[in-house]
Amino acid sequence: MIFDPYHECMDVEQRRELQIRRLRETVARLMVSVPFYRDRFRSHGIEPEALQSIDDLKNLPFTTKDDLRETYPYGMFAAPLPDIVRLHASSGTSGRPTLVGYTAEDIEIWSDVIARSICCAGGDSHDILHVAYGYGLFTGGLGLHFGGERLGCTVVPMSAGNTKRQLRMMVDLGCTLLACTPSYALTLADAAQEEGVSRDQLKLRSGIFGAEPWSDGMRQQVEERLGLSAHDIYGLSEIIGPGVSQECGEKNGLHVFDDHFVPEIVDPDTGESLPPGQEGELVITCITKRCLPLIRYRTRDISALYTEPCPCSRTHVRMARITGRTDDMLIIRGVNVFPSQIEEVLTRVEGVEPHYQIVVGREGHMDTLEVQVEVTPHIMADTIGGMERLEREIARELQATLSLTAKVRLVEPQTIARSEGKAKRVIDLRKEG
């Protein structure tokens, strides 16, 4: 089923017309309502009327996460606060969360694109949707929730955690759709095995998995073990949250809902636009959002775009599954983590010099985060209790900043490898073979 055939299967030329009209409106509105954009457009000599085709997008300046940080909290909002009905946030960098806002209209758009996504993954209004993304400031839970309701699914708002209970509810209620991170899907499969729940007892038929990178090998495992068809969903809170793009049954790239979010691929170093098929940094422009219509936002995600028609009859441009990042951001249990955030925490804990190393691994199917910190005489105690207090203090600060449980491991001085005087900060053991 296609949720919105008019927009999803639109003639490509017709959509380009729609895109440029919406872009012009958005740019004009930003010039009036957001001083940041007014200044930036002026300094680049941008006039909304001069935008002739959606290809002119490449003449507009980029927006980056730093811009969001510098205008934190409300500086980038294009709608007045009384019109904002929801805020979400991710942990961000330099002590400032990345804050995003939604007007009622934005929530409508978001619900629509999630409803499209669920249909794209084979769901419909008869489905019972089990949402195991976290509910809260993270966009995953509430995003899928509202979209599921929009489509008319029966939504089970499980949120994250308490795996045994999740499994019991899934069996008892006969859930047919599952939305969570791919690694949590495997954790649920493990729990099912442990509890002796057979595939026949599970009624799942499709899954919508995202918020972290995964491979085809992992897809195969999830599909076999849970007896469902697994589909990738992509999104980021700065753009709207999940629902920017979604894989259909062809599993050959994700349809970008480009009547709302216009994707481009650029060379991450030069910023130059790259043609379809070529890999580079994904840049997205919001052309319908009211509160936070970011222009040419640098996602730092690496992808490629494909314009060939898809047998599913949707005419949206497709993007390749994310293959990496242009920066050092890590995704751990669905949470975005920058090494600089960890360094900040360590410098905040009195006396700890930031000689540290981050080891990301996988235990079962869940990511693990270990932060190794070199002990200096300055922070050293002569009792185990004193050292354990230090470990706990660092772990507590990391938890507070990242919303992630980290294992802190104290190591001897000079044991963390330094190459050319600079320590190798991150060891990621999750690379899949």
Add this chain to the structure above:
Amino acid sequence: MPCTRCAKQVSVFLENKPGRLTDVCRALGDAGVNIRAFCVAEASEFGILRLIVDKPDVAAETLAARGYAVTEHEVLAVQLQDRPGDLARALTALSGAGINVEYIYAFLTPKEQQAVVIFRVADAQVADTIARLEEAAFEVIPAERIYGM
């Protein structure tokens, strides 16, 4: 203010893996440092080696130069009779005064047929600890004598 009645203990942070203790002891041996007493407190992934040596400053410098995290702490070396009940008597004097012993270890002196117990108490309680022990007729051994034992 440094405690004139205290002995210096050298503490070293060690990861719990083969060869670390060997490396420390060899380095001290090569530097001509003689170990009087030691103990290791261990957690699952690391340990803290505590040493009483004849030349604590040399030991600390040697180990720091080899890249270890080293600190020096003040501890009390107390002479006890090598006979049943004497340690209990010393501890009673302290617990009666509300003094908590953070850790303790002991060695025997072959020449003098006596036991020496190393006490570590909170820095703020050092003076009180000395007073209580002396009240109970125990001798707090001066640092130089410990190093030379």
